[in-house]
Amino acid sequence: MPEPSLAPVEVRTATGRYRAIAGPGALADLPNWLRAAGVSGRARIVADEGAWSAHAATIEAAFGTADPKFQVTSVGGGEAQKSLGSAERLYEWLIRSGTQRGDYVVAVGGGVVGDLAGFVAATYLRGLPLVQVPTTLLAMVDSSIGGKVAVNHALGKNLIGAFHQPRLVVADTRTLQTLPAREYRSGWAEIVKIAMIADRDLFTELRACSGRLLTFADEALLGRVVRRAIELKGAIVSEDERESGRRIILNYGHTIGHALEAATDYDRYLHGEAVAIGMRGAAVIAHGRGLLSDQALDAQTELLAALGLPDHADGVKSESLLGPLSRDKKARGSAIRWVFATDIGSVTTADDVTASEVARALDAVGCT
Amino acid sequence: MPEPSLAPVEVRTATGRYRAIAGPGALADLPNWLRAAGVSGRARIVADEGAWSAHAATIEAAFGTADPKFQVTSVGGGEAQKSLGSAERLYEWLIRSGTQRGDYVVAVGGGVVGDLAGFVAATYLRGLPLVQVPTTLLAMVDSSIGGKVAVNHALGKNLIGAFHQPRLVVADTRTLQTLPAREYRSGWAEIVKIAMIADRDLFTELRACSGRLLTFADEALLGRVVRRAIELKGAIVSEDERESGRRIILNYGHTIGHALEAATDYDRYLHGEAVAIGMRGAAVIAHGRGLLSDQALDAQTELLAALGLPDHADGVKSESLLGPLSRDKKARGSAIRWVFATDIGSVTTADDVTASEVARALDAVGCT
Numbered sequence: 096m097p098e099p100s101l102a103p104v105e106v107r108t109a110t111g112r113y114r115a116i117a118g119p120g121a122l123a124d125l126p127n128w129l130r131a132a133g134v135s136g137r138a139r140i141v142a143d144e145g146a147w148s149a150h151a152a153t154i155e156a157a158f159g160t161a162d163p164k165f166q167v168t169s170v171g172g173g174e175a176q177k178s179l180g181s182a183e184r185l186y187e188w189l190i191r192s193g194t195q196r197g198d199y200v201v202a203v204g205g206g207v208v209g210d211l212a213g214f215v216a217a218t219y220l221r222g223l224p225l226v227q228v229p230t231t232l233l234a235m236v237d238s239s240i241g242g243k244v245a246v247n248h249a250l251g252k253n254l255i256g257a258f259h260q261p262r263l264v265v266a267d268t269r270t271l272q273t274l275p276a277r278e279y280r281s282g283w284a285e286i287v288k289i290a291m292i293a294d295r296d297l298f299t300e301l302r303a304c305s306g307r308l309l310t311f312a313d314e315a316l317l318g319r320v321v322r323r324a325i326e327l328k329g330a331i332v333s334e335d336e337r338e339s340g341r342r343i344i345l346n347y348g349h350t351i352g353h354a355l356e357a358a359t360d361y362d363r364y365l366h367g368e369a370v371a372i373g374m375r376g377a378a379v380i381a382h383g384r385g386l387l388s389d390q391a392l393d394a395q396t397e398l399l400a401a402l403g404l405p406d407h408a409d410g411v412k413s414e415s416l417l418g419p420l421s422r423d424k425k426a427r428g429s430a431i432r433w434v435f436a437t438d439i440g441s442v443t444t445a446d447d448v449t450a451s452e453v454a455r456a457l458d459a460v461g462c463t
Numbered sequence: 464m465p466e467p468s469l470a471p472v473e474v475r476t477a478t479g480r481y482r483a484i485a486g487p488g489a490l491a492d493l494p495n496w497l498r499a500a501g502v503s504g505r506a507r508i509v510a511d512e513g514a515w516s517a518h519a520a521t522i523e524a525a526f527g528t529a530d531p532k533f534q535v536t537s538v539g540g541g542e543a544q545k546s547l548g549s550a551e552r553l554y555e556w557l558i559r560s561g562t563q564r565g566d567y568v569v570a571v572g573g574g575v576v577g578d579l580a581g582f583v584a585a586t587y588l589r590g591l592p593l594v595q596v597p598t599t600l601l602a603m604v605d606s607s608i609g610g611k612v613a614v615n616h617a618l619g620k621n622l623i624g625a626f627h628q629p630r631l632v633v634a635d636t637r638t639l640q641t642l643p644a645r646e647y648r649s650g651w652a653e654i655v656k657i658a659m660i661a662d663r664d665l666f667t668e669l670r671a672c673s674g675r676l677l678t679f680a681d682e683a684l685l686g687r688v689v690r691r692a693i694e695l696k697g698a699i700v701s702e703d704e705r706e707s708g709r710r711i712i713l714n715y716g717h718t719i720g721h722a723l724e725a726a727t728d729y730d731r732y733l734h735g736e737a738v739a740i741g742m743r744g745a746a747v748i749a750h751g752r753g754l755l756s757d758q759a760l761d762a763q764t765e766l767l768a769a770l771g772l773p774d775h776a777d778g779v780k781s782e783s784l785l786g787p788l789s790r791d792k793k794a795r796g797s798a799i800r801w802v803f804a805t806d807i808g809s810v811t812t813a814d815d816v817t818a819s820e821v822a823r824a825l826d827a828v829g830c831t
Contacts, residue, residue: 110477183547183616190618218586221611221624222705243589248551250558256589257625337590 143204232282511572600650
């Protein structure tokens, strides 16, 4: 039996459920988790180059026991990898390595690899089982959970994709120690987000422990927090697998965040950084509407700062965000659906945000 | 209320069900069928060029009432259209025409367009509702039912795809009258197949009426037969949506059929013709095993002949089929799973077919 900190999180889906295992050393038990998930056949591992350099030994040792016929290919980092062209290269690799319906795909790395390998798994032979082995904090608590996989089109991000639920997620929090510090901090934004929209206790724990979490001072604590974030996201996506209703609340901070990423060509802010700024913008609007108290607004601001996340996008022109905002994928007809925290741990949506409210929020986050 | 011949066939899926409407004039009622299926938004029609020339007036009139904001793009005929490149062009068309999650894709044409547009619908914005408007007999009774969509890879057919159930299938049997005669005859092979594996009464009706069916002498009869074939296929795919079990029986005639198509570069035989030859080959093996009676073997042979379908592939080298046979997609490990009719309307599978049985079957269908 694994130690209690590796107790699986069960994520329900429309047609079944899968387990996410999060905590220190989770990868060492991979053969057991695969067997328990009923995943057999031969592994086809699609790994981020950097993640593979850092974790090949651990993963090869784990797969070597579970599946001596595994094969590995690596893909470079960066959003540009999430293309149909990359998918085509992976299809060819799968075909040439004789991959059949009984085999399965393993994605090792961050959200880029998870989305790309996940899309390929969703579409090769009309769908192979997918195992997510996220090695970034963002991928652990966000992109590996919920079944959204996609590649980008030249005209927009994530326009080509599928809902393809993983059969298993194994998030070994020890892998986080090799992440670049900025990337690691960025991942905390999605955990703050999920705490703001769904769990006051988690928020309180984050405030109490942010220093120890950032410095890896307590691996059991880190494992527990990641596990809790996965549990919260899993519960929300289970309620709304196809993103037609409640799942919208996961978009908290993402309306301005996405616009900021698009306006800066996706090369100035990491996703979590943009979301952190976006949460501040959303909180300013909510506060202006009387939905969010002074104290809650301040608490969010202070926690984001304690985690080393930005709350300003200095020098970005407000006008450059308006185009991306109007194309917000979550737009329904002509109105953008905003997500607002109404307290720490609770949330609402609004379709009636005015241009002047948006302008004030952009001003508050430093857009000029 | 539609006339009785247009009573919908209900096809169950893992998460719901959809209706297939088959019969003469079914397209005229399209607005009603869409409304009943809960399909709203703006139609994005992907049409085979030839089908569009023949049926644009009918379809535009129908869509004009149901959805004045529909848009149309056409794709050329031929298997080469089922490529990721074609899919990319369709993604771009969807993006540039402002297609959003509330909109839907309509595939008008044969299996090529249904598979291609279906794959694009499955993957654009992680899935748009799909309406199939098959205008070939093969697409009506086979490819539009069951949710299998795909494009080809240079290294193999249908390797990239998804299961994406249509929200509605509208098969107007009047559209069949404009098909080239050879293509129309070819479609009957899949109807003979479904009768052989699942419905003795349908088989009997086909034998009694083949002449009238081929000459469009009785449109109510044709509608009824097509409807019944859809009903049979729908029942089989409902039991096994993801093709892990019983759905294999739909592969009757396809083991040799696929190999024959591959060995002749997909340009000598239409799919139904290859399946007809493949059914004869399978029946010869089943007869040799004592599974199928003389009478049943002869009855199949006579019906295929009466429908103008070939039972020989003269001049094709047996050896040229062995490679494709060994790569049969339905292969499990090293054994090919063959499907054999054991009588008219009943079926079994076998994994233990010997090389000499295959050789005799290929000899019987004229491969030298």
